[in-house]
Amino acid sequence: MDIKQYMLQLGRQARAASRILGKTESEPKNQALLHIAHALESAAAGLVMANAEDLQAGHDKGLDAASLDRLELTPARIQNMIQGLRQVAELPDPIGEITGLGYRPSGIQVGRMRVPLGVIGIIYESRPNVTIDAAALCLKSGNASILRGGSESLRSNRAIAVCIRQGLAAAGLPPEAVQVVDVADRAAVGELITLREYVDVIVPRGGKSLIERISAEANIPVIKHLDGVCHVYIDADADLEKAERVAVNAKTHRYGVCNAMETLLVAESIAPKILPALAKRYAEKHVELRGCLKTCSLIENCNRASEEDWSAEYLAPILAVKIVSGIDEAIAHINQYGSAHTDSIVTENYTLARRFLREVDSSSVMVNASTRFADGFEYGLGAEIGISTDKLHARGPVGLLGLTSEKYIVLGDGHIRQ
16 A cells, blocks of 8 residues: 555545534534444444454563553443543534624624634554544544554554444544544554645654654644653641542552653651551552652662652552652652643642642642543543643643634624724
């Protein structure tokens, strides 16, 4: 296959489909989402079988446990995909919404209308559920999409693509509205990120090397995040029970995800009370601890942390632990070593909580909650296309609004500029 010609064809088809989607009313889009959900339900057993082949191939290639976990499609995860589709269908359609309409001294009315971005190219690794999340959000927001999953999930994505095409056809929408790249050749990525004539934005989801490559080589705007170096800071005024619950969940709920805590910060005055109990809980979960000198003096079986540990995204049962003097040092540490993804404070001090919210420069900042909540589904977005740590054009979980833009509209009645 000529990869260049193949990707050009996908681009042309996506651009044509985007013209249709941009003027499609909400109901056909919602019906397509519901039909896709129904198709997934009917094909669930086949999806699990296709995914099992991907898992076996990944195991044979030596993929690590975190990668295999991201690749796996369990029945529960398929149900979450179905639920996500239905939730997106129930969300208000942002397209065509007019805001800020008001009269100017000249007599014209000026406002802003929300519009699709056009064609979105999404490049991701491992997680086949991203195929559904991305398709759903792009479709509802009136965008055509070109989805390029990792070669390790090719069989799973092919099976999901069949369900997507069935749902689009049942709703009378063009099948080219969502196109899943059906080749494993990496050259397809290079072609996709340079299709300026047909693709309006690229969204990479995956490891740091993938995202760095896309950011360096794309000549199309990119919505991205590089790392998920997430922190929980246990303040001196923390409720110990809350602190233990949040710190354990943030690290051990799932390891191979970008919103898992990678560094735990503990106020010095409370460290002797909370750290031994936490160390015991982490030991039960087989989490390796790497701590500062003070941390190592308080708990057993703690390895000394290196400078590199403070900025590491482990995606594994490893946790860096540092004792800090208080909130000032905690905020300084997060802003120096964090990745602007998600950070949380555990405290009963309302004043300090507000300081933390204001001064920590991350896309999600939390009080008394696990970093694992940094997720489009948990935020009520229905699903997410990724979590952006950029400041433009979208930040945090990218849902429907993050896949749209605004244009100015002017209403006149024969008005001319004097």
